[in-house]
Amino acid sequence: DIIRGKDLYLGNKKKKLNGKETEREKLEKNLKDIFKKIYGELKDAQKRYGSDENYLQLREDWWTANRHTVWKAITCKANGTYFRPTCGDSGSPSMARDKCRCDDKPNTDPPTYFDYVPQYLR
Template identity: 60%
Template sequence: ACAPFRRLHVCDQNLEQIEPIKITNTHNLLVDVCMAAKFEGQSITQDYPKYQRTYGYSPSQICTMLARSFADIGDIIRGKDLFIGNNKRDKLEKQLQKYFNNIYENLEGAAKKHYNGDKENFYQLREDWWYANRHTVWKAITCSAWGNTYFRTTCSDRNGSFSQANKYCRCNDDKPGNDKENIDPPTYFDYVPQYLRWFEEWA
């Protein structure tokens, strides 16, 4: 697939370099995925002023860029990434299969039995892992987001009404240094097929 320029440079190098033996549970992997997301978020926010000088300022633009990379990281973790570039993708995919094999081997009882038929690529385990941890990865990728950035009206509150992600691209006044628990990301880009996101980004 013809990946956008942003995808060519997603900061996932640390995921390739982890020794599989060190990934024994979901928490170990989450730390490294969040580290990759944090570096990716920093690279986007640092490069945004260059974009701004060319195309002008839009407070929601940086949140959209972060959401696109967030979704690409989700696709990488779940084995759905379409980017074909040298042997990097295959190498990372093999590493991720080893990581999730180690996580699987450390499961017990019903949990291990549940994923027993998933052992070749661990796609279901990876899907469930991403669903359980996506809110934490979103916090990591938005760590360097500016205080005046916002996303469109995609946050929901306890009353079922929708509001905007005002400040730091996060919902319900969540922000770096004052993280709130279980705050959902204000985006579902990670559940939109990657090729459709890329078409929209190229457009």
């Protein structure tokens, strides 16, 4: 959600009262800088992404291309007790014991059913 620009996290609002950026504004600024560099290195980016200064479509495409790698990086050292149960031994959707996955395939795929569920419902 953060990468895709759809995160609900607003950061520390008290900093705004001091006339400084909120944590969320700093995060967005950093993400814009990162995706500006990626945009600059893409040969056909101007055609595909136009002049979107927030790079929202590029961010969405980057997430689609890299979600598996990010998921592996997040979960590589996490043991099975860290994750919520999602499916049972019988294959029914009740309890997963290995890193959010059923069967013997921990970390093979990120749970895609969360990608487009509104954040407040997860």
